[in-house]
Amino acid sequence: MRADDAQPEPAAAAARAGARTPPRLIGSDALxxxxxxxxxxxxxxxxPTVRDGAIVYDxxxxxxxxxxxxTDRQEAGRYQLERRADGALFGYAVGPHSWKQFLHPPAExxxxxxxxxxxxxxxxxxxxxxxxxxxxxxxxxLHAIAIQDRVFLGGAxxxxxxxxxREGAFIVAVNCGTAGGTCxxxxxGTGPAVSAGFDLVLTELVxxxxxxxxxxxxxxxxxxxxxxxxxxxxxxAALAAAGAVVERARAGMGRRMETxxxxxxxxxxxxxxxxxxxxxxxxxxxxxxxxxxxxxCTTVSERTDLAGTxxxxxKRWESCFTAGFSFIHGGAVRASRKARYRQWMTHKLAHWIxxxxxxxxxxxxxxxxxxxxxxxxxxxxxxxxxHEAAGRxxxxxxxxxx
Amino acid sequence: MAEPKRPSLAVWKFxxxxxxxxxxxxxxxxxxxxxxxxDIAYFAEASSTLRPGPYDVSLxxxxxxxxxxAQRIHQVRASSRTLIAIGACAIAGGIQALRNFADVGDYxxxxxxxxxxxxxxxxxxxxxxxxxxxxxxxxxxxxxDELLEVISALxxxxxPGIAEESVCVACKRRGTTCVMVARGTPCLGPVxxxxxxxxxxxxxxxxxGCYGPAEQANTAALSAxxxxxxxxxxxIHLAFRTFNAAAEPFRRxxxxxxxxxxxx
Numbered sequence: 001m002r003a004d005d006a007q008p009e010p011a012a013a014a015a016r017a018g019a020r021t022p023p024r025l026i027g028s029d030a031l032x033x034x035x036x037x038x039x040x041x042x043x044x045x046x047x048p049t050v051r052d053g054a055i056v057y058d059x060x061x062x063x064x065x066x067x068x069x070x071t072d073r074q075e076a077g078r079y080q081l082e083r084r085a086d087g088a089l090f091g092y093a094v095g096p097h098s099w100k101q102f103l104h105p106p107a108e109x110x111x112x113x114x115x116x117x118x119x120x121x122x123x124x125x126x127x128x129x130x131x132x133x134x135x136x137x138x139x140x141x142l143h144a145i146a147i148q149d150r151v152f153l154g155g156a157x158x159x160x161x162x163x164x165x166r167e168g169a170f171i172v173a174v175n176c177g178t179a180g181g182t183c184x185x186x187x188x189g190t191g192p193a194v195s196a197g198f199d200l201v202l203t204e205l206v207x208x209x210x211x212x213x214x215x216x217x218x219x220x221x222x223x224x225x226x227x228x229x230x231x232x233x234x235x236x237a238a239l240a241a242a243g244a245v246v247e248r249a250r251a252g253m254g255r256r257m258e259t260x261x262x263x264x265x266x267x268x269x270x271x272x273x274x275x276x277x278x279x280x281x282x283x284x285x286x287x288x289x290x291x292x293x294x295x296x297c298t299t300v301s302e303r304t305d306l307a308g309t310x311x312x313x314x315k316r317w318e319s320c321f322t323a324g325f326s327f328i329h330g331g332a333v334r335a336s337r338k339a340r341y342r343q344w345m346t347h348k349l350a351h352w353i354x355x356x357x358x359x360x361x362x363x364x365x366x367x368x369x370x371x372x373x374x375x376x377x378x379x380x381x382x383x384x385x386x387h388e389a390a391g392r393x394x395x396x397x398x399x400x401x402x
Numbered sequence: 403m404a405e406p407k408r409p410s411l412a413v414w415k416f417x418x419x420x421x422x423x424x425x426x427x428x429x430x431x432x433x434x435x436x437x438x439x440x441d442i443a444y445f446a447e448a449s450s451t452l453r454p455g456p457y458d459v460s461l462x463x464x465x466x467x468x469x470x471x472a473q474r475i476h477q478v479r480a481s482s483r484t485l486i487a488i489g490a491c492a493i494a495g496g497i498q499a500l501r502n503f504a505d506v507g508d509y510x511x512x513x514x515x516x517x518x519x520x521x522x523x524x525x526x527x528x529x530x531x532x533x534x535x536x537x538x539x540x541x542x543x544x545x546x547d548e549l550l551e552v553i554s555a556l557x558x559x560x561x562p563g564i565a566e567e568s569v570c571v572a573c574k575r576r577g578t579t580c581v582m583v584a585r586g587t588p589c590l591g592p593v594x595x596x597x598x599x600x601x602x603x604x605x606x607x608x609x610x611g612c613y614g615p616a617e618q619a620n621t622a623a624l625s626a627x628x629x630x631x632x633x634x635x636x637x638i639h640l641a642f643r644t645f646n647a648a649a650e651p652f653r654r655x656x657x658x659x660x661x662x663x664x665x666x
Contacts, residue, residue: 052606054579077627079584096579106575284618285592286567290574304558306432306439306550317575322567323617337618372570372582372592373627 021217024231025238028211031089032063033229034172034200038133043170046102047135048095053081055095057102060135067092074180074254074365077374088206090136093180094364098293099141102132103165104148110161110300110313120311125161131168137198138176139191140183140362144293145171146197150356151296170221173198177245181254182365184378188257190362192249200226203242214242255365255378258385263350265385270342274383279338281373286319288367288375289344294360299324320344345380409458409557412444414478416464416471417498417526421543422489423447423463428546436550439557455481459556461549462535465491465526467498472523472532479533486552487529490542490645494614499526499648526648539564540597542612542645548597565596568616569609572600581608588628590641593619593651614646621655635659 026034038045039061047060050067060066066089073080074093084091112123137145149166152159176185176192185191194201199222203214214234217223289295299318304311318325321340326333334340352360361377368376413423427448429436436442443453460482466472479485490496501509502525510517529535539552548564555562565572569591573580581587581603589608591600595616602609615621625638633641642656 052579053584056577056579077583078586079580096584097577101577106577281620281623283570283592283620283623284568285570285616287570287574287580287592290571301563302560303551303563304554304560306435306554306557308439308558317571319567319571322571324566337620340618370580370583372580372589373623 023234043133133170143190176249179252182368184255185363188363266350286321289319291366412457417467418464494649615651
């Protein structure tokens with residue numbers, strides 16, 4: 001357990017801020033009704049479910065699809081599902097997926113062109129088939145969505161595909177009750193309490209007294225859905241329990257990032273010897289960028305068919321860890337793993353602030369957990385600052401060409 | 403308006419299993435469109451009608467393992483406007499490049515009843531070690547969709563949109579949970595070139611490295627992690643000694659984990 005430098009933000013206090021409705025209590029039956037109501041309203045309800053040894057996000061058709069009684073044990077380069085002592089539905093941290101998969105999909109058709117007698121005709125990409133309802137969105141993930149909103153919708157040019165998917169999305173957030181071993185949202189000021197950007201927010205209360213959810217609405221759409229559910233007024237005991245849930249998560253953060261002066265520190269140290277050290281361990285495999293809920297880079301390519309009658313333009317996830325990413329006339333600008341890791345980390349934690357007026361990191365810990373060799377962004381940050389993290393095994397890289 | 407002349411295509415086999423050229427016949431749904439777009443002039447696997455060159459495009463499968471083939475590849479090059487090496491044999495020497503790490507004479511006497519009839523080189527070498535290659539399409543075997551993309555790109559005069567990243571990127575794009583992180587399964591994906599569509603991890607297996615080393619493959623750091631997951635030196639040695647054993651980053655890494663049964 002480690003101390004955190006962010007200000008505490010108890011759920012109950014955050015709950016009273018803004019135009020929220022008074023909290024209500026619902027039972028598991030009402031949660032089932034919530035999923036059914038959203039599905040009946042035409043939403044594809046996406047939520048957590050257990051698949052291939054992990055809690056991933058996919059379409060859920062009922063409470064039975066949720067990861068009841070499961071939690072995740074996470075460390076650098078390691079993720080394991082474990083059974084909980086209780087039947088909590090949201091008793092885990094975050095898994096390999098993020099909502100980015102749905103709002104900013106890995107591959108997206110931009111347009112299609114067909115050869116005609118007169119020349120060619122362009123067809124725009126079809127609008128989204130269904131609206132998404134996201135169930136179980138964490139505070140760090142809401143911040144990540146807000147960051148991608150700024151990237152895709154905030155500038156002079158908007159990403160119309162993202163805008164359409166985002167516009168229609170209904171968000172059911174969840175206050176975290178369990179922090180993962182690689183979590184550090186408390187350091188980044190992005191959690192664990194949900195503060196904004198949701199239609200409904202749940203706090204799961206599971207104990208000897210029963211299994212309930214404290215629910216608050218954060219939008220008119222949320223209030224309307226909440227009104228349709230069987231609920232009862234929140235008791236003082238339930239409010240106190242909800243506050244304790246978030247405090248438990250805050251106290252359980254497995255990692256900590258010292259953010260004071262971090263931007264200036266990274267921007268002043270492009271030649272720090274630590275970049276060589278991390279380059280010897282880094283695989284340049286791009287996993288960190290793929291799992292990051294804020295990494296937004298894409299590549300755009302055109303393809304033609306064999307007959308030369310049809311062309312498509314497609315956008316796909318791309319990563320600053322590939323050579324093609326920085327390829328311009330003459331070669332890749334960032335040819336080494338050192339240059340690529342430095343680019344990613346300094347962009348995420350420093351240049352991002354210049355570009356978008358916010359850090360690009362929300363402290364979800366995915367890049368740490370899902371790095372196949374367990375490179376830890378908090379540890380790299382501490383090392384640049386000159387603190388050696390205690391207790392980490394030295395990498396046993398016998399040879400290599402960083 | 404006269405029909406534009408279709409580019410002629412030739413398919414050549416050197417030391418190989420035929421799996422890559424069969425990817426062309428495996429196109430099935432696209433085969434008619436392909437035959438309509440190119441003039442298949444020389445493809446012994448598909449037709450006994452073999453027309454003389456020159457050819458606009460040659461697809462070359464297989465590695466160079468005999469003196470005769472070392473001569474023949476120059477004729478293929480001379481008769482081809484564009485030469486595309488397809489598959490691990492043509493690009494890295496293939497599984498038969500294991501001979502490069504041993505005495506080929508020992509193999510011959512172990513395998514053949516009459517070794518005297520066998521005339522072969524001591525090594526299996528890629529096409530690019532002999533002639534200029536315009537494009538290398540990775541895989542063991544190649545992915546038919548990538549092959550069609552290369553041919554479509556050539557026909558349109560554009561750059562082929564084929565994979566250049568690691569297998570990890572393909573896994574993440576398809577939403578596969580990392581088998582190395584979540585199951586502790588040793589996987590070559592982080593150091594392997596994409597193109598297969600990340601098939602094995604989607605079925606819970608580690609990547610076998612069929613598409614050869616990725617650009618910037620940090621095999622040493624990956625091996626160190628395999629050791630932490632419990633893999634012994636022999637299994638690391640063998641993992642890098644498969645279809646792309648002679649590709650330099652894989653050769654170097656297997657050598658670094660040499661075993662008495664498989665001397666470095």
